[in-house]
Amino acid sequence: MARQIGVGIIGAGSIADIGHCPSIAALENAKLAALCDPNKEILDKMTKKWEPEKSYTDYQAMLEDKNVEVVIVGSPNRYHAQQAIDAMRAKKHVIVEKPFACTHEEAWKMVDVSKEEGVFLMAGTNQRFWEQNVIARKLIDEGFIGKPQMGRSSLHEGWNLYHEKLSFTRFRQYPNEAGAGALFDLGAHRADLLMFLMGSKPKRVIGMIKAFGTDYTPLDDSFWIMIEFENGATGVISGDRFSPAVSNISEVYGTEGTIFTASEATNPFQTAPLAVFTSKNFKQSELPEIVREYRYPQLFWSEDIMQPDGYVPKRWVPIYPKRGWAYKSMLEHFLNCVEKDVPPSLTPEESALVTDILVGAYKSMETKSWVEVGRDMENYIVPLYDAPEIV
C-alpha cells in the first residue's frame, strides 16, 4: 500500500465538504489526518461525516500535529495568508484556496516564506486542472494554434448558485472576511486560467470593478480587467454575481488557430468542453492524438483520403474529454510533488501575480491609468477591506 500523506484542513466548510474531503478519501496516498474549524457545530458535523483522525477548533494546535504533513487552507479569504504562513513556519506543505491572498504584500510574503521554509505552496485554483484546460495548454505548447496573441476568460455565475445553496457561512458578503466580492471570488480563477492558457506572466492591468447589486452584498459583484502580458499578448477577464446562469469560457486566439474551453456545465453556446481550430496543414495521421480522435469527416467514407494534397480539410473540432475531477487531480498532483520532492506545476509566484492582477485592477480605477504588476508593485488594499497585519 502507498504511503499515506496526512492532510489537515483549516476551515471545514463547503469546499472542504464537496472538494477536498472526497478527494482525500479517493486518493490512495492520502489520509484525512485532521479537520479544523472554530465553529464547533460545523466541526462536529464534518467530523461525523468525514471521520478525520483528529479534530481541532484551534488551527495552531493542528499545526503541532506531526501526522499533518500537508495543510489545505479553506477558511474565508481574510485568513488565507496568515494561516498559510503559520502552516509553512510549522514546516507543512500548503494548498491555499483561492483567492491566494487579499493584498500584494500578503501574496509576496507567502512566496518568501515558502522559500525560507523550503516547503511547497500552491493556490487551489483547480480550474487549470480541468481536463479540457490541460489539453488546451498542451495543444498550445505543441504550437497547434501558433503564437497565442489574444485571450479572454470569463466566469459569470449568479449569487444564489454557490453562496446561497452550498456555502456553510455568509462570509462572501462581509468585506472584512471576503476582502472583495466577485473580483476575488471569481476573478482569482479567471486570472489564473488566462495566465495558464496564454503561457506568459502579466505585465500591466487596467480594470473596472462595480457593485450593481447593493441589495445582496455591499461588495463588488462584477469586473472587467484588461491585461498585457510580458510577451506582448493581450487579454481580458470578466465575471459577475448577478446574472443567474453559469457562463464559464476561455478563448485563446493564436496566429494559426483558436481554442475555446468551456466549463463542466453546458449551455447552448458552450456545448462542448473544448473546441479547437487550426489553419495549419495536417494529414490525418499527423494531427495531435486528441484532435484525431474527435475529428469526424463530413463524409463517412472519409473525405480526408480524397483530398488531392492529402491534408485534412480545416474545420472546428469539438472535444469531449472524459469528465475528470479537478479537485482530486489537483491534490493528486500536489501530493505526488511532495512525495517526489519536485515543485508543483503552479508556482506561488504565479499565484502572487494573480493577486496583483486583481488588486492592480482596483488600483487602476483610482490612478486612472495602467498599473504595472509584479513584485515591485506598491501595496494596495481594496476599498472596504481592513487588511490585518500579517506576521
Ligand SMILES: NC(=O)c1ccc[n+]([C@@H]2O[C@H](COP(=O)([O-])OP(=O)(O)OC[C@H]3O[C@@H](n4cnc5c(N)ncnc54)[C@H](O)[C@@H]3O)[C@@H](O)[C@H]2O)c1
Ligand atoms: N477552488 C474553488 O473553486 C472554491 C470553491 C468554493 C470556495 N473556495 C474558497 O474556499 C474558501 C472557503 O469557502 P467555502 O465556500 O468553503 O466557505 P464556507 O462558509 O462554506 O466555509 C468556511 C469555513 O471556514 C470557517 N472559518 C471561519 N473563520 C475561520 C478561521 N478564522 N479559521 C478557520 N476557519 C474559519 C467557517 O466556520 C466555515 O466552516 C474561500 O476562500 C473560497 O474562496 C474555493
